[in-house]
Every structure is written in structure tokens, then in C-alpha cells.
Amino acid sequence: MLILPAANRVYAEASVELTQAELGVFSETVLGGQIGEIRDEEIGGVRYVTFSVPELSDRQKEFLANLSSIYALFGINENGTLTPVALTSMDRFDDDLISIQKYAGKTNEHFTKMLLNVTVLSSDSAEHMTGRTLRVFDPLCGRGTTLNQAIMYGYDADGMDRDRKDFEAYAAFLRTWLKRKRVKHTAEVASVRRDRKMIGRRLDVSLGLAKEDYKAGDKRRLTVVNADTLKAGDFFSASTFDVIVADAPYGVQHGSRGKEGGLSRHPLDLLQDALPVWTPLLRRGGAVGISWNTNVARRDDVVDIFTKNGLEVKDSGPYLRFGHRVDQAIVRDIIVARKP
Structure with a gap:
């Protein structure tokens, strides 16, 4: 998960840790506890939040699309390359x-x-x-x-x-x-x-x-x-x-x-x-x-x-x-x- 750039510098510094906590609540409440190994990881010089999940259903994607600081979601392939995962948020108006x-x-x-x-x-x-x-x-x-x-x-x-x-x-x-x-x-x-x-x-x-x-x-x-x-x-x-x-x-x-x-x-x-x-x-x-x-x-x-x-x-x-x-x-x- 790539974190959305935050305008406020101080909040941007905390956003990775906060996203991990928020993801944990999503997992505990609506994702059946299936999200595991949530951590901060650097890929290609960029900080990501990574996690494991047995599979990512359409319903799970529907929830994850609304994480407060999500910018983009990728699957990590066996060779380490990233494959974009399409997300559609609930937002009904311009931000x-x-x-x-x-x-x-x-x-x-x-x-x-x-x-x-x-x-x-x-x-x-x-x-x-x-x-x-x-x-x-x-x-x-x-x-x-x-x-x-x-x-x-x-x-x-x-x-x-x-x-x-x-x-x-x-x-x-x-x-x-x-x-x-x-x-x-x-x-x-x-x-x-x-x-x-x-x-x-x-x-x-x-x-x-x-x-x-x-x-x-x-x-x-x-x-x-x-x-x-x-x-x-x-x-x-x-x-x-x-x-x-x-x-x-x-x-x-x-x-x-x-x-x-x-x-x-x-x-x-x-x-x-x-x-x-x-x-x-x-x-x-x-x-x-x-x-x-x-x-x-x-x-x-x-x-x-x-x-x-x-x-x-x-x-x-x-x-x-x-x-x-x-x-x-x-x-x-x-x-x-x-x-x-």
C-alpha cells in the first residue's frame, strides 16, 4: 500500500504508523482477521505499508479502498514486481x-x-x-x-x-x-x-x-x-x-x-x-x-x-x-x- 502524500509534514511522518493501526481495525472488524504481517517496508526507496492476506476478494477491496491514507494498492509478485490493484472509493464528490x-x-x-x-x-x-x-x-x-x-x-x-x-x-x-x-x-x-x-x-x-x-x-x-x-x-x-x-x-x-x-x-x-x-x-x-x-x-x-x-x-x-x-x-x- 502506497500512502497518500499528506500536506501537513508532521502528519505525513505519522501516517505510515497510523495507517497500520487503521488497517488493523479494518482487519479485526470487517475483514475477518485475515490481514496479517502488517509492517513498514521500503521498496525502491519508497515507504510502503505491506501486509499478507490469503486472498483479496472484491468485498475486501471495497473496504480497503476507503482507508484514510491509501494512495495505491499493489500485489507483490513472486519475482518482486508490483501489480496494481484497482480500487473504487466511496467518495461521491471532488476532494x-x-x-x-x-x-x-x-x-x-x-x-x-x-x-x-x-x-x-x-x-x-x-x-x-x-x-x-x-x-x-x-x-x-x-x-x-x-x-x-x-x-x-x-x-x-x-x-x-x-x-x-x-x-x-x-x-x-x-x-x-x-x-x-x-x-x-x-x-x-x-x-x-x-x-x-x-x-x-x-x-x-x-x-x-x-x-x-x-x-x-x-x-x-x-x-x-x-x-x-x-x-x-x-x-x-x-x-x-x-x-x-x-x-x-x-x-x-x-x-x-x-x-x-x-x-x-x-x-x-x-x-x-x-x-x-x-x-x-x-x-x-x-x-x-x-x-x-x-x-x-x-x-x-x-x-x-x-x-x-x-x-x-x-x-x-x-x-x-x-x-x-x-x-x-x-x-x-x-x-x-x-x-x-
């Missing part, structure tokens, strides 16, 4: 939907895709990853990287964020992108009121994966609410989402908001308050995937919060290999848990 936005604190889009993949694979929807319209919720959505990846997959997507500037920037970007790409859609921003008081604003988008789908009434939907994530239960019904995916504040200045923005910059404080709100929104068999900065919160403490909220944390081998350095202040890891 500028997730790559064109540039702003301080943006989560690397390859990492976002990996976190979404691993979370879906850890849910009861794993086998349906490539064939069903799942519903994804990012309760800390910022400017929508996770939501855009969900749309790329043809999923329905919902998000929340308290930051007004992020909400407005994302709404403006998405509407402009949809028009420029000539995607059939409707998009409206409206105030949400309860008891004659405005409790937030809401972006509602309905779009077709193709013009013919839209005309036939086969549409995907996206909703973003500009409000405090701790009020998620006021906007979304219980047992609504297949997966919840979020990048928690890192406890450092860039990319996170202080108390004046309504969020603690410490991930433990946020998860302590928010998981009791988010968990009821998840369907049985659904999964939660959260990334956080291990420099400010130990994994054991994060696991404890998840467990107290009735979630089953995934702790087998590949799930413990996602830690990587983002910069000198941030060592990022992920935790994934299933709702029984």
Missing part, C-alpha cells in the same frame, strides 16, 4: 470539499477520515459502511471537516458548534461550494425559537449525490446547529445517530475556545459534561469516536468517563496504536467506544 478550507486549528482531513472510519467500523453498522446511508453527528463540528467527509461518503450529517464565526464561515463555504459544483440542493439558515426565545440558529441542507437522484427524491441531508453542545438534546432526538465523532479541545490556545466561548479547554471537563448529553442520542450498537490531547488528559481518565456513561471502550491491539505527535504541545490519540 476539494474537504481540502479547500484552510484556517488555524483545522484538523488534518486524513485524520478526520481515519477517525470516522474507525468509529463506523466499531459500530454495529460496520458491515454496512459502504452500502447504507448512515447518520453521523459531530457535536464539536467547527467548520465542518467531519461533516464534509460524511457527505463525501454519501451519509447524512449533523453538527453543533457554539462559535458564531465558525457557523457562518461553514454555511457560506458549503453554499458556495455546492453552487460552484452545480450540485442540486437547497440550503437555508433560520433561527430556532422556543417559548418565543431564540435558542440558536440552524443550517439545513438537502442535496442529491447526482442530479437524477435529486429529481427522484433520493436526497442526503445535513444540519448544523449554532448552539452549545450541552443543549444537543434540545435539537436532536434520542437514538438518532449511528456514530458520533468529535475532535475535543486540546487544552492549548489554537483551535479551542476558553470559558468565554462556552467550552472548557480541558477535554476531561468537556467530556464529563457532554457525554451524558451525547450518549442518549446514539442508537444501540452505535459508536463514539473522540480525539484528544494526551498531554493534558491521561487515557485511563478518558476511559473512565466513557465507562461511567455505559459505553464499551475498544481496547484491543490496533486501537491502542493511534497516538501521534501533532506539535510540541499536542500528542493526539483517539478513543472509540460502542453503546451496547
Whole structure:
């Protein structure tokens, strides 16, 4: 497997190890544990991730095509030459939907895709990853990287964020992108009121994966609410989402908001308050995937919060290999848990 070149140098350095961990989760969940001997290998002066498999069925190729950092896949012949393996990913739109936005604190889009993949694979929807319209919720959505990846997959997507500037920037970007790409859609921003008081604003988008789908009434939907994530239960019904995916504040200045923005910059404080709100929104068999900065919160403490909220944390081998350095202040890891 040749790794997709990453724009961010630091993430590129970690991408080989992260891909091995992600491949391990694919193997454990939907590939029957058949992927073996996963390792980093140099071929012709280029780094590859290599692995062994008894055979590579069409169904296995369908899953592997969606690895977050896969660029190309080859079979290694007995004489050592490489034979390309054709792959078709789930992506339904041009990748500028997730790559064109540039702003301080943006989560690397390859990492976002990996976190979404691993979370879906850890849910009861794993086998349906490539064939069903799942519903994804990012309760800390910022400017929508996770939501855009969900749309790329043809999923329905919902998000929340308290930051007004992020909400407005994302709404403006998405509407402009949809028009420029000539995607059939409707998009409206409206105030949400309860008891004659405005409790937030809401972006509602309905779009077709193709013009013919839209005309036939086969549409995907996206909703973003500009409000405090701790009020998620006021906007979304219980047992609504297949997966919840979020990048928690890192406890450092860039990319996170202080108390004046309504969020603690410490991930433990946020998860302590928010998981009791988010968990009821998840369907049985659904999964939660959260990334956080291990420099400010130990994994054991994060696991404890998840467990107290009735979630089953995934702790087998590949799930413990996602830690990587983002910069000198941030060592990022992920935790994934299933709702029984």
C-alpha cells in the first residue's frame, strides 16, 4: 500500500504508523482477521505499508479502498514486481470539499477520515459502511471537516458548534461550494425559537449525490446547529445517530475556545459534561469516536468517563496504536467506544 502524500509534514511522518493501526481495525472488524504481517517496508526507496492476506476478494477491496491514507494498492509478485490493484472509493464528490478550507486549528482531513472510519467500523453498522446511508453527528463540528467527509461518503450529517464565526464561515463555504459544483440542493439558515426565545440558529441542507437522484427524491441531508453542545438534546432526538465523532479541545490556545466561548479547554471537563448529553442520542450498537490531547488528559481518565456513561471502550491491539505527535504541545490519540 502506497500512502497518500499528506500536506501537513508532521502528519505525513505519522501516517505510515497510523495507517497500520487503521488497517488493523479494518482487519479485526470487517475483514475477518485475515490481514496479517502488517509492517513498514521500503521498496525502491519508497515507504510502503505491506501486509499478507490469503486472498483479496472484491468485498475486501471495497473496504480497503476507503482507508484514510491509501494512495495505491499493489500485489507483490513472486519475482518482486508490483501489480496494481484497482480500487473504487466511496467518495461521491471532488476532494476539494474537504481540502479547500484552510484556517488555524483545522484538523488534518486524513485524520478526520481515519477517525470516522474507525468509529463506523466499531459500530454495529460496520458491515454496512459502504452500502447504507448512515447518520453521523459531530457535536464539536467547527467548520465542518467531519461533516464534509460524511457527505463525501454519501451519509447524512449533523453538527453543533457554539462559535458564531465558525457557523457562518461553514454555511457560506458549503453554499458556495455546492453552487460552484452545480450540485442540486437547497440550503437555508433560520433561527430556532422556543417559548418565543431564540435558542440558536440552524443550517439545513438537502442535496442529491447526482442530479437524477435529486429529481427522484433520493436526497442526503445535513444540519448544523449554532448552539452549545450541552443543549444537543434540545435539537436532536434520542437514538438518532449511528456514530458520533468529535475532535475535543486540546487544552492549548489554537483551535479551542476558553470559558468565554462556552467550552472548557480541558477535554476531561468537556467530556464529563457532554457525554451524558451525547450518549442518549446514539442508537444501540452505535459508536463514539473522540480525539484528544494526551498531554493534558491521561487515557485511563478518558476511559473512565466513557465507562461511567455505559459505553464499551475498544481496547484491543490496533486501537491502542493511534497516538501521534501533532506539535510540541499536542500528542493526539483517539478513543472509540460502542453503546451496547
